[in-house]
Amino acid sequence: MEYYEDIVKKRNSCRGFSSRKVEDSVLTELLTYYEDDESDLVDEIETELKFYIGTVWDELKKSVGYNGFCIKAPAYMVIYSDVADHYLENAGYIAQGLTLKMTELGLSACWQTINDADEAKKALGEDTDKVVACVVAFGYRDPDNDEKKAPKKSLDEMTDGFRFGQDIDTDLWYSELEDGLRAIAHAQSFQNLQPYRIIVDNDQISLVGLPDDMTSEADRLLNYGIVMFNFYAVMWAVRPTAPRWSFEPVTDRDLGLPEGVTYVAKCAL
Ligand SMILES: Cc1cc2nc3c(=O)[nH]c(=O)nc-3n(C[C@H](O)[C@H](O)[C@H](O)COP(=O)(O)O)c2cc1C
Structure with a gap:
C-alpha cells in the first residue's frame, strides 16, 4: 500500500458522523494494532487506550473541544498517559498512528482539544493515575458530509x-x-x-x-x-x-x- 497516497493524503477531519455504530470487530482491530504493532516515541512512558461508545458526549463537551464545542460522534478514543518528559508528543504520536489506522479501516476522525484534562477524566468516569492526553472523536462519516481537507502549507x-x-x-x-x-x-x-x-x-x-x-x-x-x-x-x-x-x-x-x-x-x- 502506498501509505502516503492512500492513507495520509486521504485523511481529513470529520465533524459530521453518521449514526452507524462502530462494530466491536473494528474496535478490536484498533486495540490489536495499539497493543501489537504501534510504535511510540518514548518506550518508557506507560499509556493506555480506551474507547467510549455513545454516551459520554454530554459530559465530555464541558471540558473538550474548540471553544467549548465538542464534536458529537458515535465513539471517542482516549489515550491516557503517565506524565514524564515528552509524554504529550508521545501520546500524540501514538494517537496519530491510530487515527491513520482508522482511515485504513474506513473510519473518520477528528481530534478534540482538551481544555481541562482533570475535568475530562471525571467526565469519562475514570479513576486512574494517568492523565487524559488525547481525545479523538471517531465513527463513520455521514454520506451527506462533504467536508474537505483544510488547505495545507506547501x-x-x-x-x-x-x-x-x-x-x-x-x-x-x-x-x-x-x-x-x-x-x-x-x-x-x-x-x-x-x-x-x-x-x-x-x-x-x-x-x-x-x-x-x-x-x-x-x-x-x-x-x-x-x-x-x-x-x-x-x-x-x-x-x-x-x-x-x-x-x-x-x-x-x-x-x-x-x-x-x-x-x-x-x-x-
Ligand atoms: C491537537 C489538535 C486539537 C484539535 N482540536 C479540535 C477541536 O477541538 N475541534 C475540531 O473541530 N477540530 C480540532 N482539531 C482538528 C483540526 O482543526 C484539523 O486537523 C485542522 O483544521 C486540519 O484539517 P484536516 O484534519 O482536515 O487536515 C484539532 C487538531 C489537533 C491536532
Missing part, C-alpha cells in the same frame, strides 16, 4: 535547507523523502495553524516550532507528535529500517534558529 513553506530560512533545491530529494516531508505538510494541527517547520540536511531532518500565540502548550506538543508519526509511517512503509526521532539536542551544526523559534527533535535519514 512543501516549500514547510521546509528549509541546512539552516532556518534557507532555500533548498528540492530536486535533490529522493521520492521517499519527499513523500515523508509531504506527510508532515499534510498533518493535522490545532486550528490548522501548522506552527512548525522542517530543516532538511543531507543526513538528518530537524523539526522546529514557530512562534504561535493561539496554540496551547499541550496542543503544540500533540501537533509535534502527529507530524513525527506521519514522517515515520511514510518512511517506514518504504524502508527496511524504521526511522527514529530523537529529542537529543543538535550539537554538531548550527540550525540558525532565530529568537522565538524552538528546536523540537531530529530524525536521521
Whole structure:
C-alpha cells in the first residue's frame, strides 16, 4: 500500500458522523494494532487506550473541544498517559498512528482539544493515575458530509535547507523523502495553524516550532507528535529500517534558529 497516497493524503477531519455504530470487530482491530504493532516515541512512558461508545458526549463537551464545542460522534478514543518528559508528543504520536489506522479501516476522525484534562477524566468516569492526553472523536462519516481537507502549507513553506530560512533545491530529494516531508505538510494541527517547520540536511531532518500565540502548550506538543508519526509511517512503509526521532539536542551544526523559534527533535535519514 502506498501509505502516503492512500492513507495520509486521504485523511481529513470529520465533524459530521453518521449514526452507524462502530462494530466491536473494528474496535478490536484498533486495540490489536495499539497493543501489537504501534510504535511510540518514548518506550518508557506507560499509556493506555480506551474507547467510549455513545454516551459520554454530554459530559465530555464541558471540558473538550474548540471553544467549548465538542464534536458529537458515535465513539471517542482516549489515550491516557503517565506524565514524564515528552509524554504529550508521545501520546500524540501514538494517537496519530491510530487515527491513520482508522482511515485504513474506513473510519473518520477528528481530534478534540482538551481544555481541562482533570475535568475530562471525571467526565469519562475514570479513576486512574494517568492523565487524559488525547481525545479523538471517531465513527463513520455521514454520506451527506462533504467536508474537505483544510488547505495545507506547501512543501516549500514547510521546509528549509541546512539552516532556518534557507532555500533548498528540492530536486535533490529522493521520492521517499519527499513523500515523508509531504506527510508532515499534510498533518493535522490545532486550528490548522501548522506552527512548525522542517530543516532538511543531507543526513538528518530537524523539526522546529514557530512562534504561535493561539496554540496551547499541550496542543503544540500533540501537533509535534502527529507530524513525527506521519514522517515515520511514510518512511517506514518504504524502508527496511524504521526511522527514529530523537529529542537529543543538535550539537554538531548550527540550525540558525532565530529568537522565538524552538528546536523540537531530529530524525536521521
Ligand atoms: C491537537 C489538535 C486539537 C484539535 N482540536 C479540535 C477541536 O477541538 N475541534 C475540531 O473541530 N477540530 C480540532 N482539531 C482538528 C483540526 O482543526 C484539523 O486537523 C485542522 O483544521 C486540519 O484539517 P484536516 O484534519 O482536515 O487536515 C484539532 C487538531 C489537533 C491536532
